[in-house]
Amino acid sequence: MMGQGQSCGLKLSDVGSVRGGRTLFAGLSLALVPGDAALVTGPNGIGKSSLLRTIAGLLPAQGKIERTGRLALADENCALDPELPLAQALAFWARLDAGDETRVNDALAALGINHLGGIPVRILSTGQRKRAVLARTIASAADIWLLDEPTNGLDATAIPLLEAAIAAHRSGGGIIVAATHQGLAMPGALSVGLA
């Protein structure tokens, strides 16, 4: 799955998040090595998404975040051009990731949507879009996956596909940080409760 060869890592030391002058959480520390996963849980508004966006460098970090390896973020924004067929929209990101575009087909197949490659993104359903975002994450060949509510909108057949992709990524030496308040099976995952 990885194909990168070098090992990745993610270490948070005393990380906090302040949004609009309000502290969401503080003093969070964790260290993840290849193959590890962290499951971030907590009530709505506690800062699960903010934590992932802080790790991704999209929000200013309080505390210290050290990481080695490339990041991929799958959140509620699909970031796919609505007028393009799905395969082409994903190929744009594959080109930026400098990966070969066959990875896109493999990723689409892994999530059971390879028949949607020719369909414009704008007419995909919520669940199909979510699968497409996860397919982009898989195709990116990134070391660290940040998954924000990855099961939202997914049906009963898609969740096992996602869990299989997560397991394959971990066994290939990747790291997962997933935030969810729904069930997501990640055996041996570090549980991070924000409160």
Next chain:
Amino acid sequence: MATLIWRELRIAFAGGAWLPIAFFLLVAVLYPFGVGPDSATLARTGGGVLWIAALLAALLPIDRLIAPDMETGVLDQLSLRGVSEEAAAMAKLIAHWLSFGPPLLLATVPASALLKLDGATLAQLALGLLIGTPGLAALGIMVASLTLGLRRAGPLAGLLMLPLAIPILIFGAGSLAPVPGSALKLLSAASLLMVALAPFVAGAAIRAARE
């Protein structure tokens, strides 16, 4: 960078890049109805009118320059891939000018015919627009990023952009005067300043809009 510019161009030409050009031509069509068909009046004032039309046309695409990519998370995904906000803004600036500047220059030919401008004035106008449109495009990118996330960003963008475009308008229209002096040089300076500032202003504004 080429991938980014290509994507922006595809979106621009699929999504109404012709609108500002149609607006510009429409002003040239309507202006003689407003002031009458007197050739001398048209020829004397036409160049300035076309400059104002170009400026207003540059306002039209502002709401689709940056906001859609912010909302759909494209800018987030670019940032994750190591593309700085400044680089993304630069790509947008180049693509925006390519979809706006050259078509506008082409439209200047029929527009100046409608306003009875002579060949020399047309040449001077086209040269001025060639120098000035990158500045207008840069202003558009800056204003679009500064109004990210605001409701009714459109009217506010107009209020922000038009005063900032005054130097470009003064020196652009000034270059059409019988004795232009150094208007073209000052137009170049104003345009260059906008282009140089735009990636940094837009980059900072995009980062601020994420919070």
